[in-house]
Amino acid sequence: MTELMKAKNAVQGSIDCLKDKIQRGIISGSEVVCCTCIGAGGPELKGFSFPLLVLDEGSQASEPEALVPIMKGTRQVIIVGDHKQLPPTVLSPKAAEQGLGVSLFERMMEAGDSGKSYTNEGQATLVARIVTSLVKDHDVQPSSIGCISFYAAQVSLIKSLLHQPNEGTMAVQVASVDGFQGQEKDVIVISTVRSNSGGNIGFLKDPRRLNVAITRAKRLLVVVIIIGDHKQLPPTIQSQKAAEQGLSVSLFERMMEAGVPSTLLGVQYRAHPLLFEFPSARFYSGAVQSGVSPEQRPQLTPPFPPGKGAAGHPPLVFFHDGGSKEEPGDSGKSYKNKSQATLVTHIVTSLVTNHGMQPSGIGCISFYAAQVSLIKSMLQQPSKGGCQQVIGTW
Structure with missing residues (x-):
C-alpha cells in the first residue's frame, strides 16, 4: 500500500510539473x-514581468490590490474606471x-483633476x-x-529655480512627500502649493502625508517652514461635525499657536500704503510694512465728492x-440688499x-452668495459699458 501511494505521488508530481511547464509556456507565448x-x-505568474499594465474597473480596486500587478515590473500603467460609481468593497x-x-484611481483624480x-x-x-539665504x-x-x-509640477518648478549652476544650491534635494519617505535633512522647506477661493487643498487633507512632510527635519534648532498667513482665511469646512473636531484649524495656525519658530515676511507689495495701515496695525501689530510707495499706487479720481487728504481723494x-x-x-x-447692489x-x-x-x-466683493448673484445680474446688462467683465475677477 505504501509503495502504491509513493507511485501515485510520483505520477501526480510529474503531472503537476508538466502542467506547470505547459501553463508557463502558454503565458510566455502570450501577448x-x-x-x-x-x-x-x-x-x-511568479517570475513573470509585465511592462504595460491595463487595470480595468480600477475605481473598485483598493490601493493595496492595485499595487499587486503594478509591482510586476510595470513601466506604464493605464487605469480604466469611474470614481463616481462604486468604490472598493472594504468590510473593516x-x-x-x-x-x-479610496481606490488608487480616485486618489489620482483628487490629486490633480484628471492627472494634472x-x-x-x-x-x-x-x-x-x-x-x-540659508x-x-x-x-x-x-x-x-x-x-x-x-x-510633482511644483517639485519641477522649484528644481528649475534652485538647480542653477551659479546659485550654489545644486545639491539641495527637491522631491515630493513620497520621495522623502524614509529620509531626513537638517532643514526642510515645505511648499504647500494649494491656494484657491474654493478651499480645495488636494493632498494636504491627508494627515499621513502631512505627517511625513513635517517629520523629515532632524535638528532641533531647524525651523520647518510652511508658507502661509494664519491671519487670513482659514480652511473651508462644510461639515459642522468636522469643524467641531478641529479640522477648521490649519496646520500652519496650529504650529503658530504651539510656538513653533517662524519667520514673518515683513513687507507687502500689493496695497496702497494708506490702505494697508489698518491691517498692519490690527492684525500684525505694525510689523508688516509696505514695499510700495504712494507714487507707485497713484490714487484714482473717483465718481464721488473729494475727501480730505493731500491728493484730495x-x-x-x-x-x-x-x-x-x-x-x-x-x-x-x-442674504441680498438691492439698494447696495444698485x-x-x-x-x-x-x-x-x-x-x-x-x-x-475692478473687483466687487460681498460676504453673501445671494448678493454676489444680484450684483452679477446687474453688471451683466449690455448697457453697463462692458462691466460684465468685472465679474470675472470674483
Whole structure:
C-alpha cells in the first residue's frame, strides 16, 4: 500500500510539473495575460514581468490590490474606471477609516483633476529665496537642505529655480512627500502649493502625508517652514461635525499657536500704503510694512465728492446706503440688499464709462452668495459699458 501511494505521488508530481511547464509556456507565448489584481501575485505568474499594465474597473480596486500587478515590473500603467460609481468593497470599518476605501484611481483624480498637477510660482520663488539665504548668508550646506512639495509640477518648478549652476544650491534635494519617505535633512522647506477661493487643498487633507512632510527635519534648532498667513482665511469646512473636531484649524495656525519658530515676511507689495495701515496695525501689530510707495499706487479720481487728504481723494471711501434693509436670497440661506447692489453697479459703471478704468481692473466683493448673484445680474446688462467683465475677477 505504501509503495502504491509513493507511485501515485510520483505520477501526480510529474503531472503537476508538466502542467506547470505547459501553463508557463502558454503565458510566455502570450501577448496579453488577463487575471485579477490578487491573481497577479499568485504562483502561476511568479517570475513573470509585465511592462504595460491595463487595470480595468480600477475605481473598485483598493490601493493595496492595485499595487499587486503594478509591482510586476510595470513601466506604464493605464487605469480604466469611474470614481463616481462604486468604490472598493472594504468590510473593516477600521480599514475604511484609514483610507483603504479610496481606490488608487480616485486618489489620482483628487490629486490633480484628471492627472494634472499644480504649481504656485509665488511659493516656489519664496522657497528659492529662503534656501539661497540659508546657503549664502547662514553657511548651511546645500546637501543638508531638503525641499518638499505635495505636487510633482511644483517639485519641477522649484528644481528649475534652485538647480542653477551659479546659485550654489545644486545639491539641495527637491522631491515630493513620497520621495522623502524614509529620509531626513537638517532643514526642510515645505511648499504647500494649494491656494484657491474654493478651499480645495488636494493632498494636504491627508494627515499621513502631512505627517511625513513635517517629520523629515532632524535638528532641533531647524525651523520647518510652511508658507502661509494664519491671519487670513482659514480652511473651508462644510461639515459642522468636522469643524467641531478641529479640522477648521490649519496646520500652519496650529504650529503658530504651539510656538513653533517662524519667520514673518515683513513687507507687502500689493496695497496702497494708506490702505494697508489698518491691517498692519490690527492684525500684525505694525510689523508688516509696505514695499510700495504712494507714487507707485497713484490714487484714482473717483465718481464721488473729494475727501480730505493731500491728493484730495483718499484711497478708502465709505458709503452710507441710507438705511436700506437686507432680504433673504432665493435659497433662503443667504442674504441680498438691492439698494447696495444698485449703488455698487452705479459706482462700477461710472468708473468704467466716465473715468477710463478697465473692467478687468475692478473687483466687487460681498460676504453673501445671494448678493454676489444680484450684483452679477446687474453688471451683466449690455448697457453697463462692458462691466460684465468685472465679474470675472470674483
